[in-house]
Amino acid sequence: MKPTIYDVAKGAGVSIATVSKVINNLHVGKKSKEKVLKVMKELNYKPSVLASALAGKPTSTIGFLLPDLANPFVAEMARRVEDRAHERGFNLVICSTDFDSEKEALYVSLLRQKSVDGFILAGSFKNVEVIKELLEEHVPVVLLTESYPSLSVSSVKVDDFIGGYEVASHLISLGHEKIAVIAEDANSSQERIRGYKQALQDKGLAIYEDMIVTSDSSSEDAERVAGELLDASDPPTAIFAANDKLAICVLHAARERKLSIPDDLSVVGFDNSVLSKSTDPSLTTVGQPIQDMCSQVVDFLIEEIEGKSTTKQRLVMLPQLIIRKSTGVCRLKNKI
């Protein structure tokens, strides 16, 4: 059997209380301490987190809910969160929710039964009721990549509005006037679209609502929707995809139609995920400071867990337009 605190106590000739104290770095006589430490090493003793947690200590594990781990951008965030969490002595239980309200509720409930110390909710978390409940019951929660204006919850995200604004401005500066948008049904996407519209408006361009379409998170659907956009009688000269994954679907749809990029069509993505670097032409996209954002969410959450800070904070970081090869001068302007 694995050694317990009793084995150590017996081996060191002290009480379990003393052993507990050296485990938790409380004041213990030097001699006892050394003896205990020695025995712990000999027995290769490791305290049970289960037991200490049951007795009131934290479990040092964080529940991390995200839309889909298979999405490379999400996976990269997960890795950054994981790294920072480990640095701070925490482990991550990861659950993919697929933007499904019920899964969200289920996983939160499950993880609470397992006594995680807190939650990081990433992506567009649908189930606001669940967030409210967590807040009411004082379970530490932090949102990543989104924020709820009406909820008093800490969050870290990029300024999606500006991101969308810059994308549209870039495209407009290249002479594009008919710029379509393809997005998923996420809050962040809506913000990006708002930014895009603002830029159009600022430049005195018309906004075509029918060129702003939504796709679910499957690649098939995205390609279909992109195709419809391209097959229109008066197709757009540029498409702004609300994330890189969608942008690649647009690329595929364009390729199928023998459209050359960026000559026939400019495409912009969002996220600057690994995907955007490997496509050809490489994708113009909007970079998010993933590392910093993830580091910050973890720190915010841990602050709450440790009760060091009770003030909620919303951190908004600035995105950066990364111009690569998928955008170019509008072909119409070009011909004139």
Next chain:
Amino acid sequence: MKPTIYDVAKGAGVSIATVSKVINNLHVGKKSKEKVLKVMKELNYKPSVLASALAGKPTSTIGFLLPDLANPFVAEMARRVEDRAHERGFNLVICSTDFDSEKEALYVSLLRQKSVDGFILAGSFKNVEVIKELLEEHVPVVLLTESYPSLSVSSVKVDDFIGGYEVASHLISLGHEKIAVIAEDANSSQERIRGYKQALQDKGLAIYEDMIVTSDSSSEDAERVAGELLDASDPPTAIFAANDKLAICVLHAARERKLSIPDDLSVVGFDNSVLSKSTDPSLTTVGQPIQDMCSQVVDFLIEEIEGKSTTKQRLVMLPQLIIRKSTGVCRLKNKI
């Protein structure tokens, strides 16, 4: 405070033993059962996994160690494992080890303190000592994507040898004779290389050991190494990258040197990750039945955890060559 089993017992007018029994679906009088169920619902009672685990029950959580969650292929596996695990009522604690022996040992130790029910070790797990220790102490372990001939541990993987063999055969059939290989230092890669060599040998071709190079897992290094290969005085006409990530680095290196693919150089990857579909030209690669593999590892592990099966098994699945646009007839043959 969260309700406990005592609250439910009091509310239902029974003892905690009875409540425990209905929780665990043991025989209980119909009336008591209904009453208890009712009270549980009213109180929104959820048993504490901590407490039940401390009392001997499993935690229903699996430790999943993998090389790097930020790698899209790995992330996709993680997602499949997660799905199957959830179906079976388990959660996943995920840790990225970066092929680092010490991290491997550290995480295993940490997760054992947290009483995970078992481990899935994916990728090239370096620290054999740790695996041995787990085995000796009868901690359920299953390997994914690799296997140790000398260890009695269950595993699920693809037949890397055949994969490598098919890649080389395909390239040879296109007229290539100088086929370089770029790999990471993983067991699976070595197997792929063995298959590649076998194919060369079977076709009576020479094996150039200096065209078989190793890169660490960083993209920079891979590009550098690929560059050296291409800058050689008598460069290869085809490069077999042991995984898609490396293949993309090769693509980048080739693009920098204005080489056209597949006309000047054929490139093959391995894994059929999302990356391979989004590159241009799309990547010829080897597909692994990820879904089945991941489903199986989880099932193997859970069998061990539940003690239903004590026989170890090694499952080897067959990979599939997926021919896309990055491979073509050898330019030398072409010109002749």
Next chain:
DNA sequence: GTGAAAGCGCTAACAG
């Protein structure tokens, strides 16, 4: 500075 003892919430004999 150290130890005895009462919990933490649940399971599992063992009686009844």
Next chain:
DNA sequence: CTGTTAGCGCTTTCAC
């Protein structure tokens, strides 16, 4: 069929 009770391994008063 149901309740009593002794743990599971650790933390934490509270005396000594």
